[in-house]
Amino acid sequence: MNLLFVRSLLYAVAMAILPMPIQAATLSVKLQQQVRAATFEVVISKANKDPLSYEKPLPMELVPFAERNDRYWSIGTAVAIGANTFVTASHVISVGAGSQLGAPALRDGNGKVYMIDRILKFSLPEDYVVFSVIDPPTTARALPVSKTLAIDVPVFAVGNALGEGVVIRDGLLTSLTPEARDGRWKWLRFSAAASPGNSGGPLLDSRGRVVGIVIAKSPNENLNYALPIERVLGGSEKAALIEIREPFGLPILQDTTVMDFKSAFPLPASYAEFSKQFLALNLQYYESQVAQLLAEQSDKIFPKGETASFFAGTFKRYDPTLVTQKDDKSWELLDTSNDHETKLPGNGRVWNTLGPRMTLFRVQYPEASSDVDRYSDSKGFMDILAKGLRLSRLVGAQSIRITSLGDATQATTLRDTYQRVWQVRSWSFGFVDLQVIVFALPTPDGYVGMAAQSGPAQISVVTQQMKLLADYFFVSYTGTLPQWRTYLARNELRAGAFDQTSLDFDYAKGLNFHTKRLRLDLPNDIVRLGDKTVLNVRMAYLPDGDKLSWEPVSVRVSQEVDEKTSILASRQPKPAEGATKELQSRWDQMLTRTGDFAGGPRHSDDFRELWFRTVVGPTVADKPASLYEVTYSTEEALLPRQLDERRARVLNSISILEH
Template structure:
C-alpha cells in the first residue's frame, strides 16, 4: 500500500528524506592548518536520535538488516546532522535538525563526539525557526575548547564546510564564499552562499574560514545551482538570549478546494527549557496556529464552501451514483462542486472479502468488504483486526536495503476516538505509531453494512495534529453509498451506536422468503417474493446524496435498490428526483420535464438495455397539467433476458401497490 506524502507547502519534518541522505560521502579533506584540525574535530559533534528499542510491527519475514552497512546496522542511533561548540557549554546546530526531535517517536536528540561518547541535551537557550538555528547546553558537557568565530568574513575567500558522517569521522570540504542573498520572505537578513560541497549530514555544522574560525551555520542546498547556504554566525550570536522565536510565512490548503491560505506562524516563548518542555511548548503553539489556518481558510471561502453558493446546485440536484467506494467532494476550477473521480484497485481477502483502494488528494480511500467469517461486531470492536485486513488486501512495505518487506500487522492503535461529522455520521478514528520512520498512520473508519469506508494518511509524528484536523474537516465532504447483503444489513443495523443519524428515521425490515419493507418519512414500499426473491444474499443499496430539505442541506437516501443477488439478475429501485433551481442549466429542466410528463423510460412501457428488461414509471403523484411538485419518485423493476410485456407490467403493479410517497 503506497501512502501519499503531504503537499510540499505544508511545514513537516522531512524525516525520511533526511535519513536517506545522512551518510555523507567520505571525500578527501581540504587542507587546514594541522594545529587547527584537532580543535575542529574535538568541537564538532553528530546530532543523533536513538533507534526504536521495541518495534510493535509484524513483518512477513525477518527484516534483512544484513543488507545495511555495518555502521548503520549496529549503531544504536540515527545520525541526523551536525553541531558545534561556540562557547563554554554552548552548542549550535540547524533548527531543522533539532526539530526532528519534536514529538519524535524514538526519543530526544543528543550529540555524539568522535569517540562515540553521547551527551544528552540539558537546556535549549536560543531558537529561531525562520533563521533556522538553535543553541543549547549539554548535561555533563565535555571539557573542550570552543571554535573561534569570525563575524566579518571576506567575500571570495576559501571556506570549509564541516560535517559528521555517522560517527566515522569529520568530513571537511573546501570551496569559496561566493555571495550573499536576501532571505526569501522580506529580505530581513542575508544568507551566505558558498561552493564547498555539503550534504544533509552537514546540516547544522560549522562553515569555517581559512583559519578555522566559524563564519556560518551550514543549512541547505540551493535548489537550482551548485551553491549551498549558511546562516552568518553573527546572527546567531546577536539573537535574543533565552528566547525562542518563530516568524515564518506558510501556505495552508485543504483537499476539498484549490484555494490556499497564506499565514504567518508568529510566536515566541521564554527559554531556557529542557528539550521535552521546548518540544511540548513549540508543538502546542504550532498546533494552535494550524488550527487557526484551517479556520481562516474555511472562513475565506465560507460563501462558496459546499453546500453554499451557486457552485453547489448541481451536486444538490444530483442522484447518488450507488458506488460503495468512497470519494470526496471537490470544487473544480469552474467553481462547481463535483464528486472526485477515482480509479480504484482491488486486493482479495479470504471468504469473499476484499479491499479496494485509490488515492484521492492526500489520502488513500478504502472500501473494506469484510470476510464472511468476520461479524460486524468483531470488525467494529477490534481495530487490530481491521488494520490487519487492510494490510492483507493493500500491502504496506518497509524498505530495508534493496528489499521491500511487507508489514503484516501494526498491532494495537495508540489512540482511539469517535468523531461525528456535520451530517451526524459516526467515525471510528484510530492512530498507529510507526516508530521506524517517525510516522503515524491515521485512519478515519466509517462503518458501512459490508465493512468500512475509510480515509487513511501516513504522516510525520510532528504533523499528526494538523493532519487530524484536515481529516475531520474533509469528513464533511465524504461521499459514499451504503451497500450490503440483507444478512450484512441485519448485523450492521444491530450496532445502533455507530449508525448515522439518518438511519434512525428509517425502518428496514425483512423476513426471508416472506416480505421486505423500507419505511421513511419520505417514502415507503414493501414487496413479497411474488415480485422478487428475498433471502440472506439479496443486495440492498441505499444511494446517499446531499440535498436541501426545508431550507437545510441533509445527507439522506435518494435511491433505494434491492437486488435478488449480487449478479443483478433481478432488481427493483425507487429513485428520488428534485425540481431544478433557477440557476441550473436547461439539461436539468429538460430531464425534470420528462419525469414530470412520464416520458420514456418512465412511461410504464418495457424496454431492453444491457441484456436486461426494465419497466418503470413515476409513483405517488398524479398527472396533471398544472402540477408543480418539488419532488418526484420513479419506481423501476428489471430482470435479465427478454420478458413478455404483460409479465413486466404485472411486476411493476406489484411494486406500485405498496409504494407510498410522503413528500411532494
C-alpha cells in the same frame, strides 16, 4: 642548435608561464582535531522493538554494518560555541517534537551520547536553535567565532555528512544573499560540499572560526546556505520566535490563501516544554490558515457556490470520494479513477485511491467472515487494509512487503457534522519515525475511510485536516440483509442518519424499509429474499434551509449481488437554475412521464431481461420539488399481463412521505 634542445627549452618556458594548480585549502591537523572535538552528531534513538510483521525475514545483511548495528538514527550536526552551549539548525531539533522515539541527543566521536536539556534560543525563520545538554562533555572546547566575512575566501563546511561521521570539506564563500522576505539578514552562500546530515554544522574560516551555521543544501547547484553566526549570537534569549508566510490550500478548494503568522513563547525551556509549545503553535498556525481561507471563500464554500448540478445529481457509486471544487469552481465529486483494487478470498475486496498525501479506501470483508470483533480488532482491520495499501520497507535494495502493523497505538472516535461515527486510529511504523493515521467509517459490509502518513511534528495537523475532510466525505451504503441487520443494531457505531431509518425483513414474508421520506413495503414474491439479498442505500447531501442534511435518498433491493431481480426507488430533486442540460432533460421526462420514464414494459434484445421504469410523485400541475424514479427488472419468464400486474404491485409497495 640541437632541435631536441630547442624543444626542451620551449616546453620549459611554456610551463613557466602557465598558471600553477590551486592547492585545496586545508586546516592544520591541530585545528582539525579541535573542530572534530567540538562538533557532534545530532541523533535520535531507534525503536527498541519492531511492531511490524513482514512477508519474509528482513535481509538486514544488505544494510551497511555501521547502520544496522547503530542504536541511533543520525539526523544532523551541532557545534559547541560556549560552555555547555551548542547550536544546530532549528529544523533538525523541531522535526523530532512529539517523537515516539524520545528527545534528540548529541553524540561525540567516541560514541558517547548527551541528552538535550534546555532550549536557550530558537528562531524558525532564521533556522537555528541554541541549547544545553545534561552532563555536558568535558573534552570539547567551544570553537571561536568570527563576524568578519569576505567574498571569495576559503571556508570549510563541517558536518555529519550522510550520517557517516563528521567530515570537513572546503570551498569558497561566494556571495551574501538577502533573505527572501524583507532582506533582514544575508545568507552565506558557499561552494563547499554539503550533504544530508550537514544541517546545523559549522561553516568555518581558514583559522577554524565559526562564521556561520549550515542550513540547507541547494537543490540545483553546489552553492549551499549558511546563517551568519552573528545572527545566532544576537538572537533573543527570552523567546522562541515563530514566523511563517507561505501559500496554503485545502484539497477540496481550488483557491489558496497566504497567511503571515507570527508568534513566540518563553525561553529558556526544557525540551519537553519546548516540544509542547512548538506543537501547539504548529496546530494554531494550521487552524489560523484554515479559518482565513474559509473566511475568504465564505460565499463559495460548499454548500454555497456553484452547486446546482451537484444537488440535482444522482451519484450511483459506493466507493467513497470527497465533495470538491472543479477547475471551474463548481462543486462535484472528486475523480478517483487513479485507484487500485485488491481482491480478497470469499468476494472480499480492498479498494483505494493512489493519492500522494492521503488515500481514500473501502474494505469489503469476505462474505463468510465473522463480524463479532470486526469493529474492535484494530490489528485485524489494518492487516486487511494493508493488503490494499501495499505498505513496504526498503532494506538495502529490496522492498519487503509489510503484512501487519500490529495493534493501533492510539484509538478514539469522532462524530462529524452529519453524525457519522468515525473510528480514528494510528499505527507506528517503528523502523522510521512515521505514523499511519486512519479515519474509518463502519459500513454494513466493512469500512470506508481515509488514511495518511505523518511525521511526529505534523500528526495533530494531519489529524485536524482529516477531521475537516470528514465533513466532505461522500459515501453510500451496501450490504447483504444479515450485514444490514448487524450494522443497524450497533447503536454506538452506526451513522446518525439511520436513527430515523428502520429495516425489518422476514425471508418468508418480505421486507420493510422506512425513512422519513420513503416507505418500501416489499412482498417476498416481488424480490425473493435470502442471506445473499443485497440492500443498497444511496445517501445524499440535501439543502435544508441554511444547513445541510445527509440522508438516505435511494433504496435498491437485489435478489443477489448480480441483481437478476431488483427494485429501485430513487429520489430526484428538481434541478436548480444552472444545472446541466442532461439533468434538466431527465427532470422534464420524469415530470411528464415520457421517454425513459414512460412506464411501459421493456426487454433486452434476447428477451431474457424484462423491466419497467416509471415515476412516483406529484404531477406537473403540483410543481414538485422532487420526484422518485421507480425501476423494476427481472429475469423471470413473465407474460406481458404478469409484468403489468407486477408493476401495479411494485408501485403499491412504495409510499412517498415528503409531498
